[in-house]
Amino acid sequence: MMDFFTPNVYSYLAVSALMFALGAVGVMTRRNGIVVFMCIELMLNAVNLALITFSRMHNDPAGSILVFFVMCVAAAEAVVGLSIVLAIFRNKLNIDINQVNIFKW
Amino acid sequence: MNSFPFSIAELALSSQYVLPLLILLGAGLLLMLLDAFGAAKFLPWVAGAAFLLSAGVAWTQGAPAGRLAFFGMMETGGIAPIVHAFLCLSGLLTLFFLSDYLDRHDRHISDVYALLVFAVLGMSLMANAHDLIMTFIGLETMSMCLYIFAALFKTELKSNEAGLKYFLLGSFASAFLLYGIALIYGITGTTNFSLLASPERIEIIQSQQTVFYVGAGMLLVGLLFKVSAFPFHFWTPDVYEGTPTPLAGFMATGSKMATFVALGTLMHQLDMFQNTKLLSVVGLASLLTMIYGNIVASRQQNIKRMLAYSSIAHSGYVLLGLCASQSGMEAMLFYMFIYTLMNIGAFGMLGMVEHDYPDTELENWRGMGQKAPLFAVAFSLFLFSLAGIPPLAGFMGKYEIFIAVIREGLLLPAIVGILASIVGVYYYLRVIVVMFFSKSGETSALLPSASRIPLAGAAILVVLVLVLGIFPSLILNPITQALSGLSQATAVLP
Amino acid sequence: MVEIILFWLFSILGIAGAVGLIFNRNPIYAALSLIINFFSIAGLYLSLRAEFLAVIQILVYAGAIMVLFLFVIMLLNLQTEEKAEKFDAKRGIAFLFGLAFAAEMIYALRSFASEGQTPLAAQFDYGQVEPIGRSLMTSFLFPFEMISVVLLAALIGAIVVARKHTYT
Numbered sequence: 001m002m003d004f005f006t007p008n009v010y011s012y013l014a015v016s017a018l019m020f021a022l023g024a025v026g027v028m029t030r031r032n033g034i035v036v037f038m039c040i041e042l043m044l045n046a047v048n049l050a051l052i053t054f055s056r057m058h059n060d061p062a063g064s065i066l067v068f069f070v071m072c073v074a075a076a077e078a079v080v081g082l083s084i085v086l087a088i089f090r091n092k093l094n095i096d097i098n099q100v101n102i103f104k105w
Numbered sequence: 106m107n108s109f110p111f112s113i114a115e116l117a118l119s120s121q122y123v124l125p126l127l128i129l130l131g132a133g134l135l136l137m138l139l140d141a142f143g144a145a146k147f148l149p150w151v152a153g154a155a156f157l158l159s160a161g162v163a164w165t166q167g168a169p170a171g172r173l174a175f176f177g178m179m180e181t182g183g184i185a186p187i188v189h190a191f192l193c194l195s196g197l198l199t200l201f202f203l204s205d206y207l208d209r210h211d212r213h214i215s216d217v218y219a220l221l222v223f224a225v226l227g228m229s230l231m232a233n234a235h236d237l238i239m240t241f242i243g244l245e246t247m248s249m250c251l252y253i254f255a256a257l258f259k260t261e262l263k264s265n266e267a268g269l270k271y272f273l274l275g276s277f278a279s280a281f282l283l284y285g286i287a288l289i290y291g292i293t294g295t296t297n298f299s300l301l302a303s304p305e306r307i308e309i310i311q312s313q314q315t316v317f318y319v320g321a322g323m324l325l326v327g328l329l330f331k332v333s334a335f336p337f338h339f340w341t342p343d344v345y346e347g348t349p350t351p352l353a354g355f356m357a358t359g360s361k362m363a364t365f366v367a368l369g370t371l372m373h374q375l376d377m378f379q380n381t382k383l384l385s386v387v388g389l390a391s392l393l394t395m396i397y398g399n400i401v402a403s404r405q406q407n408i409k410r411m412l413a414y415s416s417i418a419h420s421g422y423v424l425l426g427l428c429a430s431q432s433g434m435e436a437m438l439f440y441m442f443i444y445t446l447m448n449i450g451a452f453g454m455l456g457m458v459e460h461d462y463p464d465t466e467l468e469n470w471r472g473m474g475q476k477a478p479l480f481a482v483a484f485s486l487f488l489f490s491l492a493g494i495p496p497l498a499g500f501m502g503k504y505e506i507f508i509a510v511i512r513e514g515l516l517l518p519a520i521v522g523i524l525a526s527i528v529g530v531y532y533y534l535r536v537i538v539v540m541f542f543s544k545s546g547e548t549s550a551l552l553p554s555a556s557r558i559p560l561a562g563a564a565i566l567v568v569l570v571l572v573l574g575i576f577p578s579l580i581l582n583p584i585t586q587a588l589s590g591l592s593q594a595t596a597v598l599p
Numbered sequence: 600m601v602e603i604i605l606f607w608l609f610s611i612l613g614i615a616g617a618v619g620l621i622f623n624r625n626p627i628y629a630a631l632s633l634i635i636n637f638f639s640i641a642g643l644y645l646s647l648r649a650e651f652l653a654v655i656q657i658l659v660y661a662g663a664i665m666v667l668f669l670f671v672i673m674l675l676n677l678q679t680e681e682k683a684e685k686f687d688a689k690r691g692i693a694f695l696f697g698l699a700f701a702a703e704m705i706y707a708l709r710s711f712a713s714e715g716q717t718p719l720a721a722q723f724d725y726g727q728v729e730p731i732g733r734s735l736m737t738s739f740l741f742p743f744e745m746i747s748v749v750l751l752a753a754l755i756g757a758i759v760v761a762r763k764h765t766y767t
Contacts, residue, residue: 005603005607006602006603007602007603007606007607007646008712009711009712010708010709010711010712011606011610012606012610012643012647013291013704013708013711014704014705014708015610015613015614015643017700017701017704017705017708018614018617018701018705019613019614019617019636020280020284020700020701020704021697021698021700021701021704022614022617022618022620022621022697023280023617023620023621024277024696024697024700025621025693025694025696025697026617026620026621027273027277028689028692028693028696028697029621029689029690029693029694030621032626032677033269033273034626034668034671034672034675034677035620035626035629036273037273037276038620038629038630038633038668039620039621040273040276040277040280041633041660041664042617042620042633042636043277043280043284044280044283045636045637045640045660046284047280047283047284047287048640048652048656049640049643049644050284050287050288050291051287051290052644052647052649052652052726053291053647054287054290054291054294055649055725055726056647056648056649056723056725056726057291057711058294058725059723059724059725060294060725061725061726061730061731061733061734062238062290062294062295062296062734062738062739063287063290063725064649064651064652064725064726064731065238065731065734065735065739065742066238066241066286066287066290066296067652068652068655068731068735069238069241069242069742069743069746070283071655071656071659071660072746072749072750073241073242073245073746073749074659074660074664075659075663075664075750075753076245076249076749076750076752076753077245077249077272077276077753078664078667078668079667079753079754079756079757080249080252080253080272080753080756080757080760081272081273081276082667082668082671082757082761083756083757083760083761084252084256084265084268084269084272084760085269085671085675086671086674086675086760086761087256087259087265087268087760087761088262088265088266088269089674089675090259090763091259091260091261091262091265092262116740119741123741130748133748133751137755174741175740175741176737176738176739176740176741177738178738178739178741178742179741214759216755216758216759217759219755220752220755220756220759223748223751223752224752226748227748227749227752230745236742238739238742239741239742239745242742242745242746242749243745245749246745246748246749246752249749249752249753249756250752250756252756253752253755253756253759253760256760257759257760259759259760259761268760291711313710315707315710316707316708316710316711318707319703319704319707
C-alpha cells in the first residue's frame, strides 16, 4: 500500500508530462496572447521538472545546468514577449490581443 | 561528478578555435558602443567588416573534423568553418539591402546591426554545436534576434502581429525541442554528441526505443518548425510579410541553413536517426512540404507572400537532400549556399521597390520591365535561378540534391520533387511575365531605389549566381573536402 | 514519509495551478494560478534535493518573471476573455490532442518506473551549489558565457520594440 504512494522517478515524470500537456492545451485554446505565453512558461517548467528528475536519476549536474539555462532563456523570452505585447498595445490603444490571430487553422 | 582537467592553456587553445565566434561577439558589443557614442552611420560598415573578418578567419582555420573546443561543446573542424563563413556571408549580403530599406522607411533603427551580428553568432553556435545544450542556446540566441526583426516596425500592426505570432509559436516549438533534449538526456545521461554516438550509449538507446523515439520526434518537431516544414509551416507567410523585407530574406536563408546543418549533424554524424523510422518521417515531411509550398505559392497575388511560400517549397527540397546520407549533406550545404545568394537577392530587390505595403502586390509590378529594365532583368534572373532553370546556380543546386537522392535509391521521392519543382516554375514565370509583357497601369508609379549600395549588392549577387551556375565546383570542392574527413572522426573527446 | 507528503502535496498543488491557468478567463487569476504552480515546482525540486535550483526557481520565476507578467497585465488593463461558444471544434481537438499527448508520454515513460524509489538520501549532491558551480565554470563554461548573449539580445530587443516611437 505504502509502495504505491512512495514517489519514484516515474511519478515525477508523469507529473511533468501532465503539466506539459496542460500547457500545450492552454496554448491551443486560449486566445489572449499573454495567457498563451504563460502557458508556454508552464510547458518550460514542466520540462525543467523532467530534467531535474533525470539529473537526480543519473546524479549528474548536466541536467540541472540545462535547467539553469532554460530559466535564463525564459527570462529573456519574457522580456521580448512582453515588449512585443506592449508595442501592440501602443499601436491599437484599445488593446485587444484576443483579436491577434495566432492560430489560423 | 565532472572531472575535466582545467587548465589555462586548454582554455586559450579553445578560445583560439572559436575565434571567429569571438570576433562576432566583440563586433556586436562594439556596434552597441559606437551607436551610443553617436557614430550611427558607420554601423553597417563596421558590421560588414566584422562579418568579412570573421568569415575570413574561419575559412583559413580549416581542420579535420573532431577538433572540439571548450570541453566538447563546439565543433570547430570539418564543415564548421565553412558553415560559419556561409552564415557570415548571409549576414553580409543582408547588410547591402538593409540600411537603404530602413532609410527609405524613415526608421533609422541602428540597434538592428548589433542584433544581426548576434543572430549570425547564434546561428553559428547552433549549427556547429557538439552538445545538445549548445544547440539549444544557439537556437535561442538566433530566435531571440529573429523575433525582434519580425516586430521591428513597431508602429505597423502587420509587423506587431508578425512578431507576436512568430514569438509565441517559436517558443511553443522550442518547448517541444527542449522536452526532446530532456528525454534523450534522461535515457543516456549525456547531451554530448561524441558520448551519444559511443557504442555503450547506443546500446542503452536500443534498450529504451520507445522513449528515444518520442524524444527524437520532439527534437525533430522543434527543428522542423524553424525550417517551416510541412505540418509546422503555417506561420511562415504571415511572419515574412510583416518582417522588413531584407530581414525576411535573412530569416529565410541564414536561420534555415543553421537549422539544416544542426539537423544534418544529428541525423548523420550521430547515427541517432539511422536505422530508425524517423528518417522516413523526415522524407514524408519533405515531400508534403514541396507539394504544399509549390501549389499554394502559385495562387499568391503578392510577391512577398509568394516568396514566403516558395521558401517553404525550397525547405522541402533540402529536407529531401538530408534523407540521402553523406552526399546529401554535401548537396544540402551547396544548395543552401546557392539559396542564400538568390533568395537574399530576390527579397533584397523586392525591398528596393517597397515604400508601402501594397507595393509588393503583383498587380503593381506591371510594366516594370519598361520602366526599369536593368532592375527587372536582374530580378528575373533571381527568379529564374529560384525556379531552377539552367544555366543558373539554382539549377546546379537542385541537380546536386536530386542526384544525391537518386544515388541513394530513393527514385520515387526524387520524381515527386522534380515534378513539384516544375509546378514551381509557373509562379516564378508569372512574375516575369507581368513585369515584361503587360501594360503598365496608370496607378503604379513604382520605381526601384537608386541608392548605390543595394544596387552594388544586387550586382554582386547576379554575378555570383551566374558564375556558380557555370562553375559550381568553386564552392562544391571546399565543401566536399571539408566533409570527406567527417565520418572517421566522430567519437573523440578531449 | 517526508518525501511522500512533499511529493503528493506539491504535485497536486502544481497540477491544480496548471488547470487554473488554462481555465481561468481572468488573466490575473490565471497568472496567480501559474505562481502557485511555480511554487509547487520549487517544492518538487526540494523533494528531489535540488536545493539550489529550488531557490532560483522562486527568485527568478515567481519573483521576477511573474511580477513582470502581472505588471504588464495590469498596465494593459486586460479584460476577461469572453466565453467561448458552446461547441467549438478547435477546443475539442486541442483537448483531445492534450489527452493523447499525456497518455502517450505516461505510457512511453513507464520504463523509468524500474529506476526505483526516490528517498531524500544525502548521497545525491548533484543539486548543491558546489557541483553546479564547478560544472558551470568547467565543462559548461562556454554555454554559460553564451547565454549572456541571449540576455543581451533580449535587452536590446526590448528597448527597440517597447521604446516610445522615436526614430532618430
